[in-house]
Amino acid sequence: MAFLDIKQINKRFGTQQVVCDMDIAIERGEFVTFLGPSGCGKTTVLRMIAGFEAPTAGAICVGGQDITAQSPQKRGIGIVFQNYALFPNLTVEQNIGFGLKVRKLPRREIAAKVAEVLRLVELNGKEGHYPHELSGGQRQRVALARALVVEPKILLLDEPLSALDARIRKNLREQIRDIQRRLQLTTVFVTHDQEEALTMSDRIYVMNQGKVEQHGTAEEIYTQPETEFVARFMGNYNLLKAEEAHQLLGLQIDGHMAIRPESIHVLSAGSHELGTFEGVIRRHQLLGGVIRYQVESRGVALWVDRLNRNVADLLPVGASVRLQISDDDMRVVR
Amino acid sequence: MTRTTSRIGAWIAMIVGSLYFLLPLAATFLFSLKMRRDALSFDAYKVVLTDPQFQATFGYSTLMAVLTIVSGIVLVAPTAFWIQLKLPRLRAVVEFITLLPLVIPAIVIVFGYLKMYNSSAWLPLTAHERSTDFLLVASYVTLSLPYLYRSIDTGLRAVDVRGLTEAAQSLGAGWGGILLKVILPNVKSAILSGAFLTFAVVIGEFTMASLLSRPAFGPYLQLIGANRAYEPAALAIIAFLVTWASMGLIQVFARNGRAKRKAA
Amino acid sequence: MAITDTVDEPAAVSGGTRPRAGQFLTWLGVAPFMIFALLFLILPTAQLMVGAFQDAQGHFTLNNIARLFTDDILSAYWISFKVSFVSAATGAVLGLILALAAIQGGLPAWVRPTLMTFSGVASNFAGVPLAFAFLATLGRIGLLTALLRQYLDFDLYGTGFSILSFTGLTLTYLYFQIPLMVLIIAPAIDGMKTEWREACESLGGSGWYFWWHVALPILFPSILGSALLLFANAFGAVATAYALTGSSLNIVPILLFAQIRGDVLHDQNLGYALALGMIVVTGLSNAGYIWLRARTERGRA
Numbered sequence: 001m002a003f004l005d006i007k008q009i010n011k012r013f014g015t016q017q018v019v020c021d022m023d024i025a026i027e028r029g030e031f032v033t034f035l036g037p038s039g040c041g042k043t044t045v046l047r048m049i050a051g052f053e054a055p056t057a058g059a060i061c062v063g064g065q066d067i068t069a070q071s072p073q074k075r076g077i078g079i080v081f082q083n084y085a086l087f088p089n090l091t092v093e094q095n096i097g098f099g100l101k102v103r104k105l106p107r108r109e110i111a112a113k114v115a116e117v118l119r120l121v122e123l124n125g126k127e128g129h130y131p132h133e134l135s136g137g138q139r140q141r142v143a144l145a146r147a148l149v150v151e152p153k154i155l156l157l158d159e160p161l162s163a164l165d166a167r168i169r170k171n172l173r174e175q176i177r178d179i180q181r182r183l184q185l186t187t188v189f190v191t192h193d194q195e196e197a198l199t200m201s202d203r204i205y206v207m208n209q210g211k212v213e214q215h216g217t218a219e220e221i222y223t224q225p226e227t228e229f230v231a232r233f234m235g236n237y238n239l240l241k242a243e244e245a246h247q248l249l250g251l252q253i254d255g256h257m258a259i260r261p262e263s264i265h266v267l268s269a270g271s272h273e274l275g276t277f278e279g280v281i282r283r284h285q286l287l288g289g290v291i292r293y294q295v296e297s298r299g300v301a302l303w304v305d306r307l308n309r310n311v312a313d314l315l316p317v318g319a320s321v322r323l324q325i326s327d328d329d330m331r332v333v334r
Numbered sequence: 335m336t337r338t339t340s341r342i343g344a345w346i347a348m349i350v351g352s353l354y355f356l357l358p359l360a361a362t363f364l365f366s367l368k369m370r371r372d373a374l375s376f377d378a379y380k381v382v383l384t385d386p387q388f389q390a391t392f393g394y395s396t397l398m399a400v401l402t403i404v405s406g407i408v409l410v411a412p413t414a415f416w417i418q419l420k421l422p423r424l425r426a427v428v429e430f431i432t433l434l435p436l437v438i439p440a441i442v443i444v445f446g447y448l449k450m451y452n453s454s455a456w457l458p459l460t461a462h463e464r465s466t467d468f469l470l471v472a473s474y475v476t477l478s479l480p481y482l483y484r485s486i487d488t489g490l491r492a493v494d495v496r497g498l499t500e501a502a503q504s505l506g507a508g509w510g511g512i513l514l515k516v517i518l519p520n521v522k523s524a525i526l527s528g529a530f531l532t533f534a535v536v537i538g539e540f541t542m543a544s545l546l547s548r549p550a551f552g553p554y555l556q557l558i559g560a561n562r563a564y565e566p567a568a569l570a571i572i573a574f575l576v577t578w579a580s581m582g583l584i585q586v587f588a589r590n591g592r593a594k595r596k597a598a
Numbered sequence: 599m600a601i602t603d604t605v606d607e608p609a610a611v612s613g614g615t616r617p618r619a620g621q622f623l624t625w626l627g628v629a630p631f632m633i634f635a636l637l638f639l640i641l642p643t644a645q646l647m648v649g650a651f652q653d654a655q656g657h658f659t660l661n662n663i664a665r666l667f668t669d670d671i672l673s674a675y676w677i678s679f680k681v682s683f684v685s686a687a688t689g690a691v692l693g694l695i696l697a698l699a700a701i702q703g704g705l706p707a708w709v710r711p712t713l714m715t716f717s718g719v720a721s722n723f724a725g726v727p728l729a730f731a732f733l734a735t736l737g738r739i740g741l742l743t744a745l746l747r748q749y750l751d752f753d754l755y756g757t758g759f760s761i762l763s764f765t766g767l768t769l770t771y772l773y774f775q776i777p778l779m780v781l782i783i784a785p786a787i788d789g790m791k792t793e794w795r796e797a798c799e800s801l802g803g804s805g806w807y808f809w810w811h812v813a814l815p816i817l818f819p820s821i822l823g824s825a826l827l828l829f830a831n832a833f834g835a836v837a838t839a840y841a842l843t844g845s846s847l848n849i850v851p852i853l854l855f856a857q858i859r860g861d862v863l864h865d866q867n868l869g870y871a872l873a874l875g876m877i878v879v880t881g882l883s884n885a886g887y888i889w890l891r892a893r894t895e896r897g898r899a
């Protein structure tokens with residue numbers, strides 16, 4: 001049995017079914033991400049784990065013990081909110097020490113623990129500041145420290161980075177992951193940013209409309225999407241309808257064909273290898289290290305990525321090319 | 335403290351609160367029906383409503399309220415607009431001034447008028463009835479500044495004043511056109527809320543009218559109260575209904591305004 | 599602002615007066631309001647304040663102020679202070695409880711708008727009609743008084759209670775003080791994030807712990823500030839007290855009212871000093887309100 005085991009959980013608000021029969025299993029020390037579009041129920045699941053919301057049906061177990069009916073105070077689960085939720089009337093030090101004071105620890109011990117966790121999140125020197133005197137990134141680190149210092153069994157992070165700008169986000173991402181590894185902390189991270197999910201997670205649960213769409217390691221989710229939704233959500237997949245797939249490749253399929261742009265090979269126009277087909281460049285976009293071409297072939301538009309090695313390689317609009325896709329890279333999805 | 339116990343506490347608070355607020359109203363209403371010894375009747379209301387004094391003073395106060403609302407809006411709306419558009423650094427000053435009537439009691443303000451505009455002063459506004467009426471309206475506009483300015487300013491803040499104005503200007507509209515055709519329709523509900531609030535405050539106002547010796551509804555109420563038994567209760571109920579109607583209308587307009595803004 | 603100034607400057611040197619005229623026109627936009635405020639708010643009040651320091655001939659004197667310190671007037675200020683203080687403090691506490699119950703008590707959704715509308719009505723239902731309502735309820739022949747006597751055999755007036763007394767006036771003032779509190783404290787309560795409570799719960803804190811260590815400290819400046827506003831509100835009120843008690847209760851606004859009417863003494867300048875005293879008291883409490891509000895807003899930023 002997994003450390004955090006969520007079984008057939010359901011949540012209804014009035015008549016609206018927000019979470020529907022979800023099964024989630026997370027091992028001790030794992031960093032798991034819930035990934036999904038806005039409104040798919042990520043926060044609701046997280047709030048049920050923390051105990052702020054009671055599930056309509058189903059059970060939540062931690063370490064083999066059913067905690068579904070336990071109050072949030074008794075669960076020992078730390079949470080970091082998207083909007084920080086620092087207590088504005090308390091200093092950084094008092095905010096972080098809050099949970100320790102609740103537990104009536106001696107003052108000396110509180111001070112020592114707070115100092116230690118402040119070092120961990122690299123905020124020494126800010127002890128006496130109030131939340132409104134800190135930057136967004138600093139506030140989020142205080143919120144993280146406040147949750148960490150009581151040594152929770154599980155740490156929940158609800159889009160902790162989405163209010164921050166890109167550069168701080170990247171830094172903090174690494175910092176969070178680093179701390180999590182060092183403390184061997186079981187962590188659930190919520191985001192709607194697939195890049196964030198891919199770079200940080202041991203495993204990802206992709207959610208859609210209150211259901212788990214697919215779960216697996218980052219590589220599995222990215223390279224082997226099982227549904228059209230996952231393929232679309234994970235990025236730039238070419239998604240061909242059944243008739244387009246037939247038109248282009250002569251294949252009969254059920255559902256959609258998903259092809260990653262970087263898995264399509266571009267051969268010189270002269271080659272006539274087997275399994276290749278002709279196309280015309282319609283436009284290109286420079287994405288930095290990669291150039292993305294839109295190639296039209298047999299009435300179907302495809303995105304094709306090529307490394308941006310040097311200027312001479314650039315294929316002009318209107319040029320004819322031959323494309324090749326290996327069988328492994330064509331995924332049929334539901 | 336669990337959710338249920340706190341909910342029970344909340345219910346108790348609401349029920350006790352409702353009792354305190356509804357009991358005097360119920361008692362007053364019952365009392366107003368007791369004019370006839372032997373049975374409940376609306377006699378007190380009949381007496382009050384047919385009293386020519388009532389009609390005259392209520393009419394007078396209504397007129398004053400309408401004049402107050404109109405002049406208040408004409409004074410405050412363009413100012414609030416102009417402050418947002420051109421003189422944001424004056425905002426704090428103007429806001430402070432509009433809050434002063436909450437600091438300076440009405441009785442002090444009117445006392446000041448009596449000193450400054452008495453019949454031997456440079457501007458003897460209290461010397462004639464019409465000019466005293468003018469002074470009364472001015473005093474009511476002053477009293478309503480905090481409500482009127484706040485509701486109009488909030489309304490303006492909710493729409494993008496600068497953007498709207500610049501768009502209208504680029505389409506060739508003049509200032510009058512901008513104010514009347516662009517800004518006003520967008521803050522209509524805010525202005526109307528302020529107007530009804532002003533009405534509720536002004537209609538039964540006592541201090542100003544009494545000290546300026548004008549035949550308004552407030553002093554009439556006081557006079558009746560000092561000399562009759564059941565009519566005052568009937569008047570209190572009528573006054574309460576008038577206040578309630580004003581507030582109800584504010585709610586209606588506020589809701590319309592919100593709905594419209596959402597659709598925009 | 600700084601940018602437009604520097605851009606305008608060369609034009610002002612070479613091109614004549616256009617920017618200056620523009621400036622002037624800009625300021626002209628607020629002229630009507632400023633003139634109105636000056637004529638009907640600031641100057642009249644200022645004249646009174648000056649008058650408080652003058653004798654009948656217009657010479658400077660502190661005599662008027664000194665005469666405020668007679669037993670009669672001091673006791674009027676003291677009663678006014680007590681009524682305002684008690685009605686403000688009680689109103690603030692009860693209003694806070696009502697607002698909390700309606701907003702955070704988990705009651706059905708219709709409770710809150712109903713309470714807000716009613717508060718809007720009741721906070722404006724002050725003055726003469728309010729006095730009538732309380733006379734009809736708790737007056738000597740009031741309905742509640744009669745009912746208590748008839749059914750519970752309880753003689754309200756036998757206990758020394760009178761609607762014309764300090765207690766009666768305070769009870770009446772609460773009718774508009776409590777709803778006023780509900781109206782001004784509601785936004786502050788709305789500003790309380792549910793996440794604060796949840797953060798506290800997830801760290802092991804109980805509901806009481808949250809209230810004592812987070813919610814009350816956060817709300818405190820707003821509560822105190824609102825109470826100061828209620829205090830000023832009661833301190834300046836004339837109509838309710840006058841209609842309720844006539845001139846029988848010796849509070850400052852009624853004293854001043856009688857003074858202006860010429861019912862009592864004919865001493866203008868003493869009246870000015872009385873008015874000045876009122877402004878000082880309400881002014882101080884409002885200054886406190888503004889200061890506390892600024893502090894709260896800074897904390898939220």
Ligand SMILES: Nc1ncnc2c1ncn2[C@@H]1O[C@H](COP(=O)(O)OP(=O)(O)OP(=O)(O)O)[C@@H](O)[C@H]1O
Pocket residue numbers: 013018036037038039040041042043044045192
């Ligand atoms: N307390 C509530 N009452 C009623 N409906 C709710 C409540 N909380 C959430 N919902 C609804 O449940 C659905 C899922 O909400 P949730 O907050 O879990 O989404 P989310 O995946 O976290 O989205 P986001 O990425 O925008 O935060 C939404 O449609 C929302 O409207």
Ligand SMILES: [Mg+2]
Pocket residue numbers: 042043044158
């Ligand atoms: Mg969410």
